[in-house]
Amino acid sequence: MSPSSSSSPTAASPAASPAAASSEYAKLVASLSPEEILTKWSEITPLKKISGIPRSAGSDSSSNTASQDSDLFTGHDEEQIRLMEELCIILDYNDKPLGAGTKKLCHIMDNINQGLLHRAFSVFLFNEDGKLLLQQRADEKITFPAMWTNTCCSHPLCVPSELGINTNTNTNTSSSSSTTTNTTASNDVNDLATAVEGAKVAAQRKLDHELGIPLTGVPIENFTYLTRIHYKAPSGDERSPWGEHEIDYILILKTKNDITLNANHNEVKDYKYVSAEELNQMFEDKTLVFTPWFKLICKTFLFKWWSNLDSLSQFKDDEIHRLL
Template sequence: MSDYSKLVKALTKSEILQKWTEITPLEEVSGVPTSSGSTSANENVFEGHDEEQIKLMEELCIVLDYDDIPIGAGTKKLCHLMTNINEGLLHRAFSVFLFNEDGKLLLQQRADEKITFPNMWTNTCCSHPLCVPSELGTKGDDSADKNDLKTAVAGAKFAAQRKLYHELGISEEDCPISEFQFLTRIHYKSASGDESSKWGEHEIDYILILRTKNNIKVDPNLNEVRDFRYVSAAELKDMFEDKNLQFTPWFKLICETFLFQWWAELNQIGQFEDEIVHRLL
């Protein structure tokens, strides 16, 4: 176990809430999806960034402990600053891998406007469940255990459906909740760019597989997505050989450790489901 892993594992709920007083404890979360505070475009950390993307930094992510137990709500800004990540702040994410009937994977190139990892190619959709009942997996079920994996998976699927529409214009009809297949979780950390970057990711990422028809409508939000394409496994490997292309670190990690094995067995994808958090730190 790395020193960083030990740091994250050692952080208790009380220590997390004491260290980052901006976090709202889970039991006090109101269900409102954005922060009540303001995120000023004049803050130095946002200098030169897109106004719409700055506003999205007010969204409330699900702050976690090492064991993927929800602690509370923290703004996207709080969760993505490397100063906080380097001290162990961790949040929940999801990554969707959408395959069409031909077995091709839908990739997106993140927009230049993105604050983190701009212009990089990545999997179909990668984002964060909000700290609200539907995306915690507890909507309509007061007895649901927020610490239970099944509950968390349900929330991640709702978040994935929301973001597929927001980023790529894919309708709910083309990505019904029932068609998402949860596989596993990965835990990783990466700066956005070089190690001097102000921004980064430190996530437990829920991997979701989606099989769709060939003719689904994709209408990208250009503030989120610069380009998209469907690729075969061979075509993706060729893309990795192109030195002019950049890829998000989580996508590269997943490709290096899991993706091509999953891809070869798409019709039996359920065999890869597990309850493990794969630590790729």
């Protein structure tokens, strides 16, 4: 059955444009200069102080290490706590990389409410039958536990390969080894094409880490970049100390039906391939909870992409869609 948006409560609607972001929060984020961001959050390491980053990038701000707030992690899984020390890419409103901040720093709701923004990616993997691979996040996850979402959603690390810089060397970027060499991007971290290449490298790493998909099964050239969305959401109810505030790079991946899956149960509780009709049925099931970014993407974009998997280039743009 062809994917259709007509019967779905998540049906595609006209995409938001950058000019559509008129909320007070959007104005706050837009008002923050790079200097203000690096001063306000002194824990951020400016780009120029990170090995392998071109010296023309970044700021002269100093950085300090923030003390750990152990109360935030009480009762949480030790591996997930460790992953909160990974270094995300801190951004200004226009998606310009400013430096490195811990995953913890980026996801504390108090920081988010003051405008702290970081880079992310979302992968939508479709098999030969046109079915979308969904995952249910593990109960152990600190943010958005047990929620259903798209195939893989995570963050490029603030390292040269995942910023998209052509280092011409193999790079191990985290506990999950990534041996991908980026040979197409420039050294301009402010260039969109460079950032897209970095997001693809990060996506390869996390597809392996979360779902056990080997790098050979998802080569860089098979990813199709479409657009960016900018959104903000608390993790759970408004009382949660955690949340998301990201510029999210959307990556589409079409694979063979026999792709290897070996889920990491510390990351993924369950997974399944679904048709558009089956996804709509899942949305109608009130016992299921979905991540906020997945719901936004479904409402605004997904079904029209799904109906045109063989002609996705028509949807590619350079915009940042502000869904705030």
